[in-house]
Structures are given as structure tokens and as C-alpha cells.
Amino acid sequence: MPGAESLVFASYNIHKGVGADRRCDPERILMVLHEVGADVIALQEADRRFGTRDAVIPPALLAHGSPWRAVAPGVIDRARRPGSLGWHGNVLLVRRDLEVTACHAVALPTLEPRGAVAADIAWGGHSLRVIGMHLDLSGLRRRQQVRVACAAAGQGPRVLMGDFNEWAPRGGAFQAFPADLSVLAPGRSFPARRPLGQLDRIVVSAHWAVEATGVHHSALAQQASDHLPVWARLRLAAG
Secondary structure: OOOOOEEEEEEEEOHHHEOOOOOEOHHHHHHHHHHHOOOEEEEEOOEOOOOOOOEOOOHHHHHHHOOEEEEOOOOOOOOOOOOOOOEOOEEEEEEOOOEEEEEEEEOOOOOOOOEEEEEEEEEOOEEEEEEEEEOOOOHHHHHHHHHHHHHHHOOOOEEEEEEOOOOOOOOHHHHHOOOOEEEEOOOOOEOOOOOOEOOEEEEEEOOEEEEEEEEOOOHHHHHHOOOOOEEEEEEEOOO
């Protein structure tokens, strides 16, 4: 929160709101987000895939039932898809008391309908760039996408997070990150009911001190999606 020494960042693939019981329940997703209580959240699969690609969490529910606002670039044809929330299902949720100064789409090389969203946030006299992404199932494409996302992140304080679709604990696409970025592994987050893979990651620049990381395990989170949310509490390092 503004004025605090640290911010909590989280990433959550909400599986279009469909849980273990095969029900689409946006209110349940929102309840999980309240449990996590992060300042900035990257959501994946936040829009339905077909048709008008309506938002999983109705904008009115988000506006009146949460402390966050949706941040996504104005690249969607609102005339055809007025109910969509994100860009290729990616959206950033940012607490309303944080100032968002810019937002744009990051075009990723892809065989699948994937994408990334970048936003600049003013906090504590600094400008932070946050990128939320959902990477390809193809290992070759994932490495290319990581390189593009890193180029879009710039050089200041930055956080990149999302569903990386990478089963390798350290290798694979993670090797494409430059040395000045640290790939955090909060823990196993997929599948939600019996997590085996660390598919969801948070990547931070050297500007940040990592105070804590984790996977949000709750009874509700295990039912709400096929992924569990991951989070990191970060503080801007002195100097």
C-alpha cells in the first residue's frame, strides 16, 4: 500500500473462473483474491475464450466488491467485445490508491493466442513497471516470449509474473532471463488440488529486496481454479 515499505505482488491463473466442481464462479475467484490481499495482481485466463470473450469477473462486481481496478491496454475492439476485461486473457488488478501512469500490450511471438500486459505504477517516488503474462505451451516459443517481455520491461524497478507453463524447476525458458533478473519460485501451484508443478512464477529486478514469497493454499483456492495463486512481498532496496 502507498506509504508502506513494501508491496505484495501476486499472480493467479483463474481458469476462466471454472473450479474443481466445474462451475464458473467469479465471486469465488474474488473471495480468493481477497484472501491473498495483494497490491498488484496479474490474472491469466481472465476472459472467456470464445464468442464476445466476456470478462470472467464482471466489471461491476470488481468495481463494487474489491479494492482493485482492472488495468489493461485499450487494444480490444470495445464495439465488438465491450464485456472483455484483458488482453488475450491477461489483466493487471491494481489497488485504487496506487497511481497507474501508463499501460500497453506486449506483442509476444506465438503459435497460440497468448499475450502480455505492461503497466507503469508510481509508488514511493519511483516508477515501477509490472508485466503480467501467460506463456506458450511450446518450449521454443516460451524462450522467445521471455526475451520479448524482458525487452519490454526496461531497466528500472520491474516485476514480471504469470503462468510460464514451464515444468523445468530452473532450466527451460527461465534460462532466457538476463542475470539482473531473479526468478522466484514461490512453490508448487498446479494442479490446485494436489500441486506438482511450479508453473506460476514472479521475476524481479535487482532493485527489489524479497521479504517473503509463497503459494496461497486455502480450501477455497483449491476449489476455485486449477492453479493456486502465488505471491511475493517486495521492498525497494536502499540505494
